[in-house]
Amino acid sequence: MASPWCWSCLSPLRTPRAILPSSTTTTRITTAGFHSTAVQYAMPAKKNKNSITQLKYRQGQTLRRKKKKATENRARPPAIGERKAMRKRIVLSNPNALEVEGMQELSPETMIDNRLRGSVLGLPVTMLDQLRAVQAFKPRQGWNIFRRPGTVLRRDALELGQLFEKISGDDPAEKGKVVRKIITGPKGSGKTVHLLQAAAMGFLKNWVVITVPDAYELVSGTTSYSPIEGSNPPQYVQPNATSALLKRTVEANSKVLESLKVSQKHAGLENLKPTMTLKDLAQLGLGDAALSWPVFQALWAELTATSPAPGMENGFQSRPPTLVTVDGLSHWMTKTAYRAEDYSFVHPHDLVFVQHFLSLLKSDKPTLKNGGMLLYATSTSNNPSSYSLEVGLDQMIARQDGVSPTSPDYPAPEAYSNADPRVLELFKPTAASGKEGVLELQTLGGLTREETRGYLEYFAQSGLLRENINEKWVSERWSLSGGGIIGELEKLGRHVSAPAKLAQPTPDVE
Amino acid sequence: MVFILGVNFPERNLLKKSLQSFFGIGNDTSSRLLARFNIHPTCRVGELANKQVLDLTAVLSEMKIENDLRREVLNDIKRLKETGTYRGRRHALGLPVRGQRTRTQIKTPVKLNRMERRL
Amino acid sequence: MFPTRALLGRSVWKGPNIVPIPLPRTLPPPPNTPPIRTQKRSATILPNFVGIRFAVHNGKTYQEVYITEEMVGRKLGEYVATRKRFTYKQSKNK
Numbered sequence: 001m002a003s004p005w006c007w008s009c010l011s012p013l014r015t016p017r018a019i020l021p022s023s024t025t026t027t028r029i030t031t032a033g034f035h036s037t038a039v040q041y042a043m044p045a046k047k048n049k050n051s052i053t054q055l056k057y058r059q060g061q062t063l064r065r066k067k068k069k070a071t072e073n074r075a076r077p078p079a080i081g082e083r084k085a086m087r088k089r090i091v092l093s094n095p096n097a098l099e100v101e102g103m104q105e106l107s108p109e110t111m112i113d114n115r116l117r118g119s120v121l122g123l124p125v126t127m128l129d130q131l132r133a134v135q136a137f138k139p140r141q142g143w144n145i146f147r148r149p150g151t152v153l154r155r156d157a158l159e160l161g162q163l164f165e166k167i168s169g170d171d172p173a174e175k176g177k178v179v180r181k182i183i184t185g186p187k188g189s190g191k192t193v194h195l196l197q198a199a200a201m202g203f204l205k206n207w208v209v210i211t212v213p214d215a216y217e218l219v220s221g222t223t224s225y226s227p228i229e230g231s232n233p234p235q236y237v238q239p240n241a242t243s244a245l246l247k248r249t250v251e252a253n254s255k256v257l258e259s260l261k262v263s264q265k266h267a268g269l270e271n272l273k274p275t276m277t278l279k280d281l282a283q284l285g286l287g288d289a290a291l292s293w294p295v296f297q298a299l300w301a302e303l304t305a306t307s308p309a310p311g312m313e314n315g316f317q318s319r320p321p322t323l324v325t326v327d328g329l330s331h332w333m334t335k336t337a338y339r340a341e342d343y344s345f346v347h348p349h350d351l352v353f354v355q356h357f358l359s360l361l362k363s364d365k366p367t368l369k370n371g372g373m374l375l376y377a378t379s380t381s382n383n384p385s386s387y388s389l390e391v392g393l394d395q396m397i398a399r400q401d402g403v404s405p406t407s408p409d410y411p412a413p414e415a416y417s418n419a420d421p422r423v424l425e426l427f428k429p430t431a432a433s434g435k436e437g438v439l440e441l442q443t444l445g446g447l448t449r450e451e452t453r454g455y456l457e458y459f460a461q462s463g464l465l466r467e468n469i470n471e472k473w474v475s476e477r478w479s480l481s482g483g484g485i486i487g488e489l490e491k492l493g494r495h496v497s498a499p500a501k502l503a504q505p506t507p508d509v510e
Numbered sequence: 511m512v513f514i515l516g517v518n519f520p521e522r523n524l525l526k527k528s529l530q531s532f533f534g535i536g537n538d539t540s541s542r543l544l545a546r547f548n549i550h551p552t553c554r555v556g557e558l559a560n561k562q563v564l565d566l567t568a569v570l571s572e573m574k575i576e577n578d579l580r581r582e583v584l585n586d587i588k589r590l591k592e593t594g595t596y597r598g599r600r601h602a603l604g605l606p607v608r609g610q611r612t613r614t615q616i617k618t619p620v621k622l623n624r625m626e627r628r629l
Numbered sequence: 630m631f632p633t634r635a636l637l638g639r640s641v642w643k644g645p646n647i648v649p650i651p652l653p654r655t656l657p658p659p660p661n662t663p664p665i666r667t668q669k670r671s672a673t674i675l676p677n678f679v680g681i682r683f684a685v686h687n688g689k690t691y692q693e694v695y696i697t698e699e700m701v702g703r704k705l706g707e708y709v710a711t712r713k714r715f716t717y718k719q720s721k722n723k
Contacts, residue, residue: 080522221550221551221552222550222552223550224549224550224553224557225548225550226548227548236548337550337551338550338551339541339544339545339551340545341545341546341548342545343541343542343545343546589699592699593697593699593700593708594708595700595703595707595708596706596707596708596710597707599710
């Protein structure tokens with residue numbers, strides 16, 4: 001006979017229900033040992049006929065719940081443009097960060113000072129409004145973690161400073177030169193901040209700074225466009241985008257433009273008086289978007305004028321050099337979102353705005369007659385792939401390495417690759433004429449270890465890092481950031497971590 | 511508020527979507543219309559110049575849209591029914607017209623295909 | 630791009646499906662002419678068929694169709710149903 005005890009857990013085994021006399025006489029066993037099966041089978045719950053759980057014929061047996069009513073959101077939605085403004089807002093100061101003692105400002109002297117290499121130079125407070133006006137700051141560049149905005153004086157920035165010094169200096173061989181550069185580099189390598197530094201230096205040197213902060217806005221189909229009558233193939237002006245460009249230029253350069261008088265005759269602008277300053281001229285295009293393109297052309301003609309037109313000599317001042325920066329160049333090398341009348345996509349080079357800035361890259365005829373600098377940066381965060389641009393940049397690298405365009409090693413677009421001839425044409429070698437420098441390619445890389453140390457010390461002085469900054473730690477961060485990529489360094493630096501020795505010691509247990 | 515073909519559109523609405531509210535104008539037709547008058551795809555109704563509104567209205571009034579189009583479609587179906595074709599019969603019976611299976615899933619034709627079809 | 634998939638039945642280069650059909654000598658045929666019996670349901674209705682009566686095979690019997698102007702360009706078979714509407718019949722012997 002089987003034992004009434006379970007030998008594994010020493011609990012009495014339940015007698016099967018079939019053997020028991022009847023359910024009414026047996027008391028229900030409530031203690032559940034290791035075996036609960038028999039308890040559950042002992043007294044199956046009686047079905048209540050009145051309850052709604054009674055299943056009907058072919059009714060699903062899934063659990064049915066009442067759906068929660070969506071809570072009505074009675075709050076007013078944010079006003080139009082408010083959320084975008086929040087997204088795009090730029091905070092340049094953090095009152096919680098420590099003030100860095102002995103921090104130097106960017107100035108005509110410090111921007112060429114080799115001894116300051118690797119240190120963070122503050123941007124002059126008076127210039128911030130100008131830099132904001134040309135939209136040189138972008139959100140998420142980490143400006144909001146420091147007491148005041150500053151940039152590292154890295155090697156590339158020093159070289160840039162020296163170029164500014166030369167172009168607006170007194171040396172007749174260098175004065176009035178035109179430097180053309182396309183700036184590339186991996187993600188986070190500081191291309192946009194390089195443009196910002198250039199704009200800041202331009203303001204310091206009293207240049208005219210003209211920027212296109214986002215090339216994408218011109219081709220994404222978000223601003224109005226209209227064809228120029230009689231142009232074949234049709235060319236398009238973008239009145240609102242041009243008006244915005246004029247607004248940026250006027251706001252940022254008002255001091256320089258106020259000091260210059262109109263010196264040329266411009267057809268098509270009736271209410272232009274010779275006594276007007278260039279600022280007044282540019283403001284003509286702000287009110288009336290339809291006038292903005294002729295006004296921009298007039299402004300450009302004035303800025304590149306070397307001598308006054310006959311009859312307008314009084315008060316002519318020589319024009320300052322011009323800095324032109326464009327960010328996100330590759331958007332201008334693919335197709336646009338605009339459609340022509342026959343529903344084909346408009347080529348970006350058919351937009352006169354874009355064409356104007358791209359034509360400056362050609363060095364065979366004088367463009368910026370008073371000298372200046374053209375810095376066109378590619379972007380890696382919003383970057384359409386353009387095969388033709390890649391080939392063009394490869395060709396530039398090859399030329400800089402000394403490969404002749406006729407040699408078989410010179411990169412050419414692959415057969416059947418459908419490379420855009422208009423883009424490739426842009427990167428064909430052109431001879432330097434006079435003071436017009438040829439187009440160069442500048443690739444930004446990482447900071448050196450010394451520069452990295454200077455940059456991270458700035459984090460420590462701002463109270464963001466608590467580590468002891470020594471050689472070993474810096475070189476560890478340098479490696480972690482992919483060889484000093486400054487965007488990665490910023491991420492490492494802002495990650496506040498308390499070192500182990502600062503942790504609370506556990507009280508001794510008594 | 512801007513009147514396009516007698517319909518009042520709020521100024522903050524997208525023009526492309528507003529045009530699509532006409533019966534007979536979809537995504538393709540509306541973007542072709544925009545391209546024809548060199549209006550950018552994200553244009554709002556309020557940004558239109560007066561001339562562009564007139565141009566659009568002129569073109570729309572020549573197109574077969576709204577009631578004209580409805581009438582044409584209904585007439586086509588009616589003709590099929592009257593000549594006694596197979597397709598006409600399927601329309602009248604509330605069954606799929608183009609050879610779909612009828613074993614399952616014919617909700618749409620049951621809903622739409624009637625003797626007195628409405629659009 | 631196709632305007633509609635419904636037009637994809639037959640390639641345009643083939644032209645209409647012209648099937649030799651014994652047409653009456655005189656058109657329109659005199660009254661009391663017997664309808665033309667045919668099994669060629671896929672024959673395109675040509676303009677000169679207008680006014681003729683056909684007896685088109687539906688798979689079992691021949692049904693009469695009188696061709697009118699509106700039917701030109703369609704097929705003979707379109708006007709003769711091959712299926713019966715399903716009706717439930719009470720069967721007595723279970």
